[in-house]
Amino acid sequence: xxxxxxxxxxxxxxxxxxxxxxxxxxxxxxxxxxxxxxxxxxxxxxxxxxxxxxxxxxxxxxxxxxxxxxxxxxxxxxxxxxxxxxxxxxxxxxxxxxxxxxxxxxxxxxxxxxxxxxxxxxxxxxxxxxxxxxxxxxxxxxxxxxxxxxxxxxxxxxxxxxxxxxxxxxxxxxxxxxxxxxxxxxxxxxxxxxxxxxxxxxxxxxxxxxxxxxxxxxxxxxxxxxxxxxxxxxxxxxxxxxxxxxxxxxxxxxxxxxxxxxxxxxxxxxxxxxxxxxxxxxxxxxxxxx
Numbered sequence: 501x502x503x504x505x506x507x508x509x510x511x512x513x514x515x516x517x518x519x520x521x522x523x524x525x526x527x528x529x530x531x532x533x534x535x536x537x538x539x540x541x542x543x544x545x546x547x548x549x550x551x552x553x554x555x556x557x558x559x560x561x562x563x564x565x566x567x568x569x570x571x572x573x574x575x576x577x578x579x580x581x582x583x584x585x586x587x588x589x590x591x592x593x594x595x596x597x598x599x600x601x602x603x604x605x606x607x608x609x610x611x612x613x614x615x616x617x618x619x620x621x622x623x624x625x626x627x628x629x630x631x632x633x634x635x636x637x638x639x640x641x642x643x644x645x646x647x648x649x650x651x652x653x654x655x656x657x658x659x660x661x662x663x664x665x666x667x668x669x670x671x672x673x674x675x676x677x678x679x680x681x682x683x684x685x686x687x688x689x690x691x692x693x694x695x696x697x698x699x700x701x702x703x704x705x706x707x708x709x710x711x712x713x714x715x716x717x718x719x720x721x722x723x724x725x726x727x728x729x730x731x732x733x734x735x736x737x738x739x740x741x742x743x744x745x746x747x748x749x750x751x752x753x754x755x756x757x758x759x760x761x762x763x764x765x766x767x768x769x770x771x772x773x774x775x776x777x778x779x780x781x782x783x784x785x786x787x788x789x790x
Contacts, residue, residue, distance in 0.1 A: 506553060515569055516572065518573070519593065520576045521577075521590055524545050529648075531646065533716050536714060555589065565600075569602060570628065572605040574608055578609060602780075624667065631670050632670070634674075636678075638653055661698045677710070678747075679710070683709075696766065707746055708747040712743065712745050
């Protein structure tokens, strides 16, 4: 990893801000879109760029804001990668978010988030905290291939259950669903049943499939050649160089997911999930001065 002084830490606005403390990732997921060349990495993806002044920038930014907002982290780089154990920058930023009364929406694949569960519970008590967990395959043997350097699916489900016990709401990203690998009714149902049991608020899915573009495609195809010889040729024949790579079973699986979510009281529209994560209610009723 290497360290930089960033010029800013928050992006977005209008009621919701994003924050990425790290750039790059060590989880090794074979499908990672963040590897795409469009993100203009000037260093190896696994050589994590650390915004060493993240907490200073965040405190300065929050101190100047007159209205509280939800602050999301983890959209581009997981905030609980291996380096977080040593650096603790995510924890520092969450402490600042709590100190200034803001809310947090944290996206991860890692059980390292449990280190900060007391802090997350305090944020949720005083404002709002939503934990987002990515689940792609219920099969832990397949998970070890798709997402080799992070905890397996069963452990992530345990994290969701622990969050429920602490009263912290959760959202699951059930994406990507990889054609010919995890795009089966059995896989989708098993994930959904685990989510319902864990009290998940909603499922984010943009259609059963994945995206591939320059940089990401080459890395993914190399992994297919290693683990699933011959499958790359199926992708090339069916999809060519398309950016959107839908599962052949997309329509049936999406319908299955939506029916299940409706039957079990979980949101299945991504916009509903985003609206839920970005909504930070006022902590107290406004009292009239007269």
